[in-house]
Structures are given as C-alpha cells and as structure tokens.
Amino acid sequence: EEEGAEDKKPPVNEQIIPEHVVILEASNDFLRQRIMHLPEKVVAGTHNTELEFKRRLKTYNDLGDDSHPAKFFEEVDRPGETMSKDKQILNTITGNSYKKLIEI
Secondary structure, eight states, X not given: OOTTGGXXXXXXXXXXXXXXXXXXXXXXXXXXXXXXXXXXXXXXXXXXXXXXXXXXXXXXXXXXXXXSHHHHHHHTTOOOEEEETTSOHHHHSOHHHHHHHHHO
16 A cells, blocks of 8 residues: 555545535335335336336445445545434434534
8 A cells, every 4th residue: 555545535626515415324125115116107217117226226235335425525524414214314413413404
C-alpha cells in the first residue's frame, strides 16, 4: 500500500456536494415486496419486474460495500444519518439530524 493512501480523499466540488446526507436502508425482502406490490399499470413497460429486480439486486450485492454511496460520503467527511425502513424512521433520527433534515 502506498504511504499516506489513507489520507487521500476523493476529489469533491464543495459547491455542489451536499452538507447533509440521509441514507435509507431497507431489507432485500422489503424492497422485493415493494416492487411486487406495485400496480400492473405502473410497472407495464418498465424494468420493475421481479426477475429484473432480482438481477439488479444481485448485481448491487455482488459489488459489495465499497460501491455503496455511503462509503463515498464517509471518505469525504460527510457521513450520513442512516435510517432503516424496517424501523420507525422518526425513532432513528437524532434531534440535531431531524432539525437539519427539516431545514433542508
């Protein structure tokens, strides 16, 4: 490994990078159920079929954590507030994060 590699951050444009990041998490089962419960007229002619969803989810999972957008924001010192769809969202937001979210 190169010396000082840990200190290198990806280049960012401070004028466009968000000040606050909210990361929404959901289980694979929740996401699958959400796609499967979309009305037929909404998914007609799209790639939102169960087969296409499974393909995209597999590709996403195969890429691993290094490709997750949250990793980028951590590397540029903008860690996000993570909220899980599997829990009550408002219960996972801290007071300051909630205020920031409302300001946005």
